[in-house]
Amino acid sequence: MTTGALRDRFPGARNDWARFDGPAGTQMVDTAIAATAEFAASGDNANSHGEFAAAHACDALIDDARRVVADLYGATADGIWFGANMTTMTFAFTRALARDWRAGDRVVGTRLDHDANVSTWAQAAADAGAEHVLAPIDVATGRLDADAVIECIDERTRWVAIAGASNLLGTMPHVRAVADAAHAVGANVFVDAVALAPHRRIDVAALGADALVSSAYKWYGPHAAAMWVRPDLLEQIRPYKVRPAPEVGPSRFETGTPNYEAIAGVRAAARFLLDLGLDRVRAIEEATFAPLLDGLGAIRGVRRWGPDSLVDRTPTVSFTIDGFAPDAVAAALAADRIAVWSGTSYAVELGASLGVGATGGLVRAGVSLSTSPDDVARLLRSVERVAASA
Ligand SMILES: Cc1ncc(COP(=O)(O)O)c(C=O)c1O
The missing domain is CATH 3.90.1150.10 (Aspartate Aminotransferase, domain 1)
Structure with a gap:
């Protein structure tokens, strides 16, 4: 084709x-447009965790969309949560992480990254009294050398936030090398895959990611985003949430009512990419x-x-x-x-x-x-x- x-x-x-x-x-893509409209017209428009058919359909949609997006990320469905966009989700995620950071902790970012993977971490770190440092890029090549990030990683490092690809230059850092260095000191790795996911097959294990996010509207879906967090880690993080919301699983992070019609479109867009390959x-x-x-x-x-x-x-x-x-x-x-x-x-x-x-x-x-x-x-x-x- x-x-x-x-x-x-x-x-x-x-x-x-x-x-x-x-x-x-x-x-x-046409199938994502149709899926979004079809959900809205289906009569399944309801809310989660009810005792009637439409409520069950909403639960089924979310569960299935988690599975399909997990396939797109080479990840497991029990780590996928949906939200408005990458920026909003990353602010929520970093705020939750920062509840367990202390003065002296370090967060490493990079100068290659979109500001949604910089300011989010910087502000959460500042709130916790933790340090936020940024690895430089190689100005001559427009590339981020893995070693430049690795040099910033030390025993105090809790998280490394790195782009899967630059949204401005397209350059793709060697995330795995950075992840290996981070894991060697017990730090976790957050991959902003917003500029990568439309163009490359993703496998969270191969990347060495502990969390990864991308936005469906960059890959032919509606305006919504999906984050994967390593399931054992996800259960340890303390997101800001209301008391009746689930205490376990990825929906702990999904504050309020999900955008079901958009998630139907996200699922269709992910299927489109998976089918095409x-x-x-x-x-x-x-x-x-x-x-x-x-x-x-x-x-x-x-x-x-x-x-x-x-x-x-x-x-x-x-x-x-x-x-x-x-x-x-x-x-x-x-x-x-x-x-x-x-x-x-x-x-x-x-x-x-x-x-x-x-x-x-x-x-x-x-x-x-x-x-x-x-x-x-x-x-x-x-x-x-x-x-x-x-
Ligand atoms: C690489 C990258 N990260 C993050 C974002 C922010 O995504 P969102 O608009 O879904 O918050 C963008 C948006 O352009 C991006 O290109």
Whole structure:
């Protein structure tokens, strides 16, 4: 199946826009749209833990969605919990962890990460009087070396929070090496897989993750997210919760009534990726992405940031055009009905490390399953035209 054939699966992509904004949010796949609407229309719209059929259906939906998302994460269903988005869930998670942190404890993060995996931990650590340190990136390559993180890990370290992939540059750190070092001192590892999950097969054991989160709207589902926490660990954490809510299992973390219709869509989106196969996803995306990466590199006046190869990176590239602010480039492309993001896309520390935090950031173009080779050709033509007008 080619990207062109797949594009029909995304009703939101049936227009003349070339969409490179997948790293910020993808178009929902047809089955996820249908599942969301079907749940709303089914009469199963109720609440959990009741004695009648619709309430049972809500329980069954959540249980089954946990199983399907667990398959997507290479994880177990008894560790999966659902929430509004990664940021909200990570704030709740870190607040719960911090109840058991003490002054002198250390939390390690990285400058590659989206701020949702930085400020969440920093604020929880500050509340507990714990230390929060950030590993530097290699500015020349745009990569985060595992050793730079490992150097920050010591006997006092409780958690290491690391990205599975950069949302801005696409670079993928060697999480496993970091996890081995963390585990050697008894620390746990939290993986922000928001920018990884749409593009790679995930296996929490292979990564060495003790907790992992991603957002379904980045992988063709609705606006909701799912976190996996190692089940034995999950039972030890003390989330803020109301007294009647379950005392055991992942639903301890699911405060209030779940978004059942969205979770029906999350399950369908996860099934879509599982059925297609993440190795296929990668092959399809890289076939579209390689000409984009090469094409940008060949345009005079264009600077690509981060690595120029496909090795250990997702199909996301950031670039600048000499003489143009990133916002101006994005606006010029939008006039050609091409959607890209400009700025640092909440990768605050990375933007500052690259020295672009105060200069408008970068222009980011991400390939997703709804991006076609024709979209890439249009983007390259427009970028060439803008660059030539400097
Ligand atoms: C790598 C990464 N982490 C975290 C987030 C935050 O996700 P959410 O919007 O679901 O809170 C994003 C959003 O763009 C992201 O790209």
